[in-house]
Amino acid sequence: MKVGLDVGGTKTDALAVDDSGTILGRVRLPTGWGPDAVARTVLDAVAALGDEAGVALDRVRSVGIGIPGQVEPGSGRVVHAVNLGVDALDLAAMLAPELGVPVQVENDVKAAALGAHALHARHGASAPASMAYLNLGTGIAAGIVSNGVLWRGARGTAGEVGHISVDPNGPRCRCGQRGCIEAFAGGGAVAERWGRRSALPVRDVFDAADAGDPVARELRAGLARGVAAAVRVLVLTADVDIVVLGGGVTALGDRLMTDVAAELSASAEASPFMRSLHLTDRVELLPPGSPAAALGAAIVGAQGDATFDTEEALVHG
Numbered sequence: 001m002k003v004g005l006d007v008g009g010t011k012t013d014a015l016a017v018d019d020s021g022t023i024l025g026r027v028r029l030p031t032g033w034g035p036d037a038v039a040r041t042v043l044d045a046v047a048a049l050g051d052e053a054g055v056a057l058d059r060v061r062s063v064g065i066g067i068p069g070q071v072e073p074g075s076g077r078v079v080h081a082v083n084l085g086v087d088a089l090d091l092a093a094m095l096a097p098e099l100g101v102p103v104q105v106e107n108d109v110k111a112a113a114l115g116a117h118a119l120h121a122r123h124g125a126s127a128p129a130s131m132a133y134l135n136l137g138t139g140i141a142a143g144i145v146s147n148g149v150l151w152r153g154a155r156g157t158a159g160e161v162g163h164i165s166v167d168p169n170g171p172r173c174r175c176g177q178r179g180c181i182e183a184f185a186g187g188g189a190v191a192e193r194w195g196r197r198s199a200l201p202v203r204d205v206f207d208a209a210d211a212g213d214p215v216a217r218e219l220r221a222g223l224a225r226g227v228a229a230a231v232r233v234l235v236l237t238a239d240v241d242i243v244v245l246g247g248g249v250t251a252l253g254d255r256l257m258t259d260v261a262a263e264l265s266a267s268a269e270a271s272p273f274m275r276s277l278h279l280t281d282r283v284e285l286l287p288p289g290s291p292a293a294a295l296g297a298a299i300v301g302a303q304g305d306a307t308f309d310t311e312e313a314l315v316h317g
Contacts, residue, residue: 001059004115004298005045006108006291007031007038007067009083013294014045016055021118025053026291034085038067039094046099063103064301065091066111066293073152076105083138106300108293109135109159110150113143115296116244116286128241132159132234133292136249138188140181140230144238151238159234162186166229171222181233185226187249190219202249223249224259231264231283232274246286257285 001024006013008031015026027048032041042065049055069081076092092103106114113133120128134142140162144151151158162182163175170179171193183189191201194216198204202223208216231243250256261280268274286292 001055001061002298002302003046003049003055003060003063004111004294004296004301005042005063005065006111006293006297007042007065007084008108009068012041012045013291014049015291015294015298016049016053016060017295017298023291023295025049025055026294027052031084035087035089038081038084038086038089039091042091042095043098060099060101062101062298062301063095063099064111064297064299065095065103065105066108066297066300067091067105068108071105071107073106073156074104076103078105102301104301104303106297107143109133109141110143110152111296111300112246112293113145113159113296114148114150114299115292115294116246116290117145117148118295118299119286119290119292120242120244130238130240130242132238132240132243133286134161134227134230134234134243134245135247136185136187136227136245137247139186140226142230142234144234144240146238158238161230161233164229164233166226181226181230183226184222185224185230185249187247190223193219203252206252206255220259224256224263227256227260228263228267231260231279232267235277235279235282241282243283244286245283246290246292250285251288253285253288257283 002017004015012029012031016024018024029045032038050057067078068083069078071078077090079088091105096103116133117131130146132142132144142159142161144159163180165177165179167179171183172178173180173183187202194201194205205216205219209220234243264279
């Protein structure tokens with residue numbers, strides 16, 4: 001049995017998966033702030049799988065953790081997880097002795113890409129040969145999976161599309177450039193430019209745009225433009241079979257997809273080549289409540305275990 005955890009800025013999602021890919025238990029806990037509290041959250045979440053979900057913890061052979069920040073592959077060490085109050089933390093070294101099993105750590109978006117790839121297997125169908133998972137959250141980033149393996153690039157930055165500038169005269173991005181994809185489509189950037197206090201600022205922008213607010217309409221159009229640009233970049237550079245959209249912004253559902261599809265279609269009108277790519281047919285939404293990041297973390301934790309079939313994940317559970 002494998003355990004995977006998605007450690008987020010506010011909540012931690014944990015699940016246990018057996019050798020056939022069936023999810024046997026899933027729990028959610030608030031995430032603590034700071035290195036010690038983050039580590040304690042992981043331990044509490046694993047314990048809760050036993051206490052609340054009835055998982056037989058003595059059968060767990062590995063634990064994988066998906067977490068924001070930079071993770072050197074194979075190191076178990078995360079740095080710059082600012083939304084968690086973590087500057088540097090060797091999670092694997094801290095937790096493996098406590099849990100008594102090997103612990104692997106991966107960036108949360110990359111873990112979600114692996115999980116989304118596994119989730120795409122449905123009713124006996126094969127997962128796509130290549131997939132990009134585009135996370136639309138506070139920031140923008142993607143993970144690319146080819147034949148079930150993460151493509152990291154030479155220095156681990158493959159998929160970091162958020163800081164590609166698509167308009168040198170566009171809004172300033174936190175990275176210092178202007179017109180980055182993230183400056184248009186990142187939830188944090190949209191909320192900052194909207195400038196009105198709200199629990200769900202991006203949704204407020206869409207509602208205000210529907211009501212005719214000119215500022216909201218500009219922000220909404222820019223968001224669609226940014227997402228469409230990211231989709232084009234991922235297809236034109238990696239030629240992935242499909243781009244799966246996930247992250248908090250995708251809670252907008254069809255409202256977001258309609259805008260993105262319209263933007264993709266408009267950009268293809270004058271270009272037979274772009275039309276030939278059928279971009280609107282290559283974009284999907286991750287289903288709401290999907291455990292992609294936690295499942296992907298379980299896959300990361302189980303790497304090297306030949307009994308774990310990633311394409312069977314969730315087919316039975």
